[in-house]
Amino acid sequence: MQKLIQGIHQFQGKSFVPMQGLFEQLAKGQKPETLFITCSDSRIDPALLTQAKPGDLFILRNAGNIVPPHGAGNGGEAATIEFAVAALGVKDIIICGHSHCGAMHGLLKPDQVAALPAVSAWLSHAETTRRIMRDNYGHLEGERLLTATVEENVLVQLENLRTLPAVGSRLVRGDLHLHGWVYKIETGEVFAYDVESAQFVKLAEYNPQIEPTVRRRTTNVI
Numbered sequence: 393m394q395k396l397i398q399g400i401h402q403f404q405g406k407s408f409v410p411m412q413g414l415f416e417q418l419a420k421g422q423k424p425e426t427l428f429i430t431c432s433d434s435r436i437d438p439a440l441l442t443q444a445k446p447g448d449l450f451i452l453r454n455a456g457n458i459v460p461p462h463g464a465g466n467g468g469e470a471a472t473i474e475f476a477v478a479a480l481g482v483k484d485i486i487i488c489g490h491s492h493c494g495a496m497h498g499l500l501k502p503d504q505v506a507a508l509p510a511v512s513a514w515l516s517h518a519e520t521t522r523r524i525m526r527d528n529y530g531h532l533e534g535e536r537l538l539t540a541t542v543e544e545n546v547l548v549q550l551e552n553l554r555t556l557p558a559v560g561s562r563l564v565r566g567d568l569h570l571h572g573w574v575y576k577i578e579t580g581e582v583f584a585y586d587v588e589s590a591q592f593v594k595l596a597e598y599n600p601q602i603e604p605t606v607r608r609r610t611t612n613v614i
C-alpha cells in the first residue's frame with residue numbers, strides 16, 4: 393500500500409504538472425473514441441499497451457473480458473457499454489483477451505473454481521466458449537489449449553456484444569466498429585481477429601475497417 397501512496401505523491405509532484413492542461417480540459421467533459429473491454433488481470437495495462445492518454449479510452453474490465461448477452465440481467469457491463477455507445481458515442485469497441493488468462497483456465501477446469509460460486513456463475517456467460525473448445529479443439533492441450541480458449545472467447549464475447557440493443561442499433565448505422573484482440577503478456581504483442589482469414593493475425597497485418605463478424609472455422613493458436 394505504501395508503494396501506491398508514494399506513487400500518488402510522485403504523480404502529483406511530477407507527472408501531473410506537464411499534463412495539467414489536458415486534465416483541466418478533461419474536467420469539462422470526456423469524449424473517448426474507444427471502449428476497451430479487457431480482463432481484470434493485473435498484467436494488462438490498456439493505456440500502456442496502446443499508449444493512450446487520459447480521456448482516450450473508456451474501459452470496462454472484469455474476469456475473462458466477458459460481455460453477458462442481452463437479457464442476462466441488469467449487470468454493470470450492459471450499463472457501461474450502453475453509456476459508452478449511446479451517450480458517449482464511441483466509434484470502436486475492442487474486446488481484448490490475454491495469454492495465461494486465469495478466468496479461461498477456470499472455464500476449462502470448472503472443478504478448480506468450484507469453491508468460488510460467484511466466479512463459477514460469472515463464467516457461465518462463457519459457456520459457449522467452453523463448448524466450442526470441448527467440441528472442436530480436442531487435439532490441443534496445455535498452453536495451446538488455453539491460448540485457443542482465450543481467442544475463441546474473444547469471438548464469443550463479440551457475438552454477445554452484438555446482442556445488446558444499443559450496439560446493434562449503431563452497427564446498423566455503420567458508425568461503430570468491433571474488434572477482437574489478444575495480448576501476449578510475455579512478448580507485448582497484440583493480435584487482432586482478421587475476418588478474411590478467420591484467424592488472429594499480428595496487428596500490423598490487420599485491417600481495422602473490416603468488422604469481425606463471420607467465423608468460418610476454428611482459429612490457429614497464436
Ligand SMILES: [Zn+2]
Nearest residue numbers: 431433493494
Ligand atoms: Zn484474464
